[in-house]
Amino acid sequence: MNTTTPSPSPSAARPNDGTAVRIGVLAPLTPPGWAEAGQHLLSGLELAAHDVNAAGGIAGRPLELVVRDTAADPEKAAAAVDELADQGVAALVGEYHSVVARAAATLAEALGLPYLCSSAVLDALTEQPTEWVARLSPPQSRGWRVYADHLLAAGHRRIAVATQPSVYWATGTRVLRDHFAAHGGTVVELDMTRLTPDAVCDALRDEHATALLLLVGHPEPAVPIVKAVRRDPRLAGVLLGAPAGQPEFASWATALGADGAAIPFLRYLPERLTPLGTRVEADLRARLAAAPSFVAFEGYDTIVVLADALRAGGTDRAAIAASWPRVSVEGTRGPISFSRAPGIGVRQWTWAPIQVVDRDPAEPDRFRVLRTG
Template structure:
């Protein structure tokens, strides 16, 4: 006999699965490669939880929904998953999509542990229902700005597209760099071609160009144009949002995609847990795991610990965020209230500025850490 799910996510004792709703971009225009890595981490951790006996003897089940980088689709998925009786939500990579999911989770009283989205204003108002593993955008992008300054860059151009996320990033850079003698020059990619970007860079004497744009386009075309323009031989290209992390970047650009610094959220050296998980993720993905895969693993590890300790009741899960102390793949995870951020925040995961080595684009170089 099939027992219907508990819509409230309250404790059950009949051996039915404890369900976690997983929000993941798996189809375009979502960043499919990031979604694949995120899901691999979520699934690996869920498998290990079940191998260890599940949640107080009950199997842990992921109920996966594809958000496709669509905020409305994500909000509808949250509504559906709430009706299905999931104990909590996990995942999501795109910040604007995670913001929509967080708003619905808050309205429905459904715990949501966000894996990868960094937008500071993940919720408009403080909420007890949402926690986050990824560092806030303001934290990571200030570290990136410090890297730029240390490398001698004072005139920095940013190629931008309309988005809350890109606008927030440009604002963080401007606010951090201006008091330290830096200038941010915005280039609107809605009005400029990649060739026109090259002319603007030359005319403004910028020494760095940051890609606050989507991948593959227009990012790939911009990189190719700048690399081919002899006037810009000394211009550094950067991508703080992390586009070069994934193998598709190297496949698209080859050597042109190297020496483009970006942010990633890994320690210099993984501990024993991180190293073991890295090996298992590599087997699942058939390639080196990105930091997003580790974020997925850590998300389920935290939720499993909470559910084992406090049961599958949604309210008790939300109440447990401040007491979390879980050994993750990248350090000990604890949540706190951080000024200016309305969700429970891990403050902070390790942050690095890295690039692909021009001599071996499959290898990463650590340039700066914060």
């Protein structure tokens, strides 16, 4: 496995006879996966496929999405990748959870199946550089450094992180710790396998932390931790944060109401959507009966990119993978092209937009942009 261009594989080709171009889709659609994120991702993918087909498809052939629920389970995702590869899909797209996406990327590379990752940010999506995998979402190291800069600019030098066992949370903690240390700051880790929400409050007081970041699952234990901190008068000045984006979705506001406001998180939207993005936003809002999250736009852009690759190189799997460096297309959030980012083994949309935002305490359904990067 290396970075050389894959050779075409005739077995993956399909005739230009109007038969569908089948695309495998991975998304967390049931618990313990973050099903709300999965539904937004799938809505974006489906809307884009509809739009591609309405415009004539791929050389007259419609796109067909073959959807598999990962439920945030790497083993379930790997089984789905095997199944989809055997069914002859031209490419694989999707996934929200980083650990699941890593399992999918590893197997897709081994099978010679091109994979365009929509929404997972873990830097080490593959163990070594590969040409088979490309990614739209920014790497975790970049986004979380932007988040750390926001905290540092606000005067925070001693923060705590409530964590659960996961390579994603561990990697995020390391990014924060290294960045804070470089600026004279400190990160204290609170292990949520041992602590109750009330015990977290005691630890925050004892450690004199000025901020607590929720590197934990939603709704459990994130929601109980927020409620405990908010009701503890000793912690009135402590900032709550959620870099992984839990407050983006409506279920957060439903569960926490006003307590869920003023909690900064990362999202991957630009200051202004492109004209395409403005139109897509309205269509997604109608599909979801709610404001679309950045994950829905990532889903739409995934199909925009893949359609560009298919039109350029056809449906041969190796030709699709070889097209990543040549992609140049206008997405909903800006022009998209891929390059080699330092330390990242996959083809990466290097300058995907990053924002630190929160919900406005005066109007929790409105988001405030606090920083861009």
